[in-house]
Amino acid sequence: MLCPFCLTNQKNLQNIERDGIPKLLCPKCKEAIPSRYIADYKTCPPVVVSVVGFRGHGKTVYCASLFYAMRRSGLASIWPGFFTTALNEESLDTVIANSSMLEKGELPPSTVKNFPRPTLLQIYGIPGYPPRTLLFYDTAGEVFERASAISRYAGFIMRAHTVLFLVSIRDLENPAPEMARLLNTYIIGLEELGGNPSMQNLVVVLTQADRWLAAIEGFPKIREHLVRGSIAHLANSGNYVQTLQAISSELRYFLLTKVNAHEFVHAAEKFFKSTRFCAVSALGAAPMGHKLQTKVVPKRVLDPLIWLMEYSLTPWQRFLIKLRS
Template sequence: MFGILKKIFEKAPPENEKLPYYDIVCPYCFAKFHHEDVVFRATHHRDDDEAYALQEDEKLNIYRGKFDLAPIDELEAVIDLSSIPEENKIYSGRVIVGLSDKYSEVTKNRLCPECHNDLPITAGKYPSNIISIVGATAVGKSVYITSLIHILQHVTANNFDAACIPLDNGISRRFRQEYEAPLFENNHLLQATAITKRQEPLIFQFVFKDENRSPLTLVFFDVAGDGMTSKEYIKKQAGHIKNSAGILFLVDPMQIRTIREKLLHQLGDNPGDITNTADEPREIVLALYDEFIAHQENSKTDIPTAIVLTKSDLLNALKSDDGEYIRTNSNVFNNVVHREFLNLDEFENINGEMKRFLSKVDIPFVNAIDVYFRETSYFAVSALGSNPIEQQVSGIISPIRVDEPFIWLLYKLGVIEGRHE
């Protein structure tokens, strides 16, 4: 009887206490922190109050200096939450999103406490999803990122009843001017990322039209391939890799020594722009292991990792009816469009075929992946549809299966379903 009465009169928790909240991973410096550790930028300044006067933001300028960006002389003050009474804090669900300062001015401009960059509006309400793209130099990371985001915006989002939107106008302009227009309008190949210059991340929101489905904040981070076997360089990049929701591990067929000479022979006198010999894929695995995988439980990472063979159009030079390497009717050469869900039949076909192919041509790499990564799948993509010649792409750019590894990551994150036809 007492138990029944207790249930009747026990006060139910407020609705907002039932709502989830998440630790925030800054999409700029990759620091991880609780949502109540954020700071805010004031919306006004005052000459008669030193705390609210225009001032240099040292943390922000240190961050900008890493990217060769000019320092900003003066900005509105940064407000620490410790100076704000609880009744002046503004929440959305259980996540703090704004405050009313001591002059009753409201600001909702949340900043990372470490680098003072603006945080996405969804930070804390939904998981942060950093997609790290790794691989050796000249594997085609910048070209793949460009092709992937282009397809996400123009094809994939619509197929999943969503929109893929840049975080702000600055990122929109930078992607358009430095990535999309040179490649898709001028057919000009992008230059490899320089090791001497850290790239700012490209941040997009993948927002479903169904309001009951959580949006994703996607942070695509392109690191220089030249640095991926440098202990000092990768140490700087490990922050974003170990806080990733997923990894796209790119492998160039021209960096696989067992088939490189055969490909060169089959491609003839005019092979187009091909990768010079570089670090083998296994060297990248070992570098990742040394820096962060070795410190994980059982020395393995749980981060879902897509092993992506790039420039799959080159495999036309290896195809044959007997399938010594690749069969003439291989899935690799067929573009597949996934709509509303991951087509598990198509996924299992390409995963099985590419793992068998890589096991045949580079078994040390596949073995290393099996040892250090718990959750992997294998894919083949062509970001352009053909091999460029003298940094120019001839004809219309026709990407093949570029979004499939990304869609698989959405499936592994529980964002979309996977179904057999």
């Protein structure tokens, strides 16, 4: 069993009592493992959500927006049987606090530089996908500036089969070389931890898409996908992965022709098991400082999650889903 706190595999958990209540502890980190995490381990297996990116490029806001979209946007009325449930009090507090801040027009504070506490969230009812336990890890953006900091504060990347690589191209002075540098730093940090990028799927998430819509003249499919990106448009999404694949190809071409990010794209496709591209607007419009000027309207924030779910499928599950469709 994978401990969600220290991310080590443990065969035998430690039985103790705390305040007269039986608990099962990880023998390494001594954290109490949530009982439902243990009970549902096989039917709702864990998926490590590894969020990577520069400081100020929207990692924490994206996670908050995703929590909001899953819990406060009416998604359960669109997808029959859909719901999420936190596995411990700390995770529930995180989800509620982040969702409430966005609802009140406030942005969540920046993440501190340490090995993050995970937010543990089970998710059921995404059309076409079995349930999963999502383990969210988000650490400070400056960690990803240096490979040595990655190995110290972001060891969770080792356990991720899929990496969400967040980039705000409008916040980079020279996007192409800076994107390549961030990717190179990540690869070095992963390899110093003993990992291998060829075992990971890379999902490049272009954040704050509302700020660069004007730059995608000549890319009507991308524009339409983003403009029609509210939660309501997921009601009749059909085979959504096919849509995401088409948008990924368009965004790849956009990065090559408009951003000149050839080195970044080529390195990503060389070193990683697979590379996909998506674009999101976590808020729907740019904030003024730490305050939102309009009601939060997340656009396409579920696209990276769908890629995570897609890559979490076993070959047998993928075969069964294909058979049903």
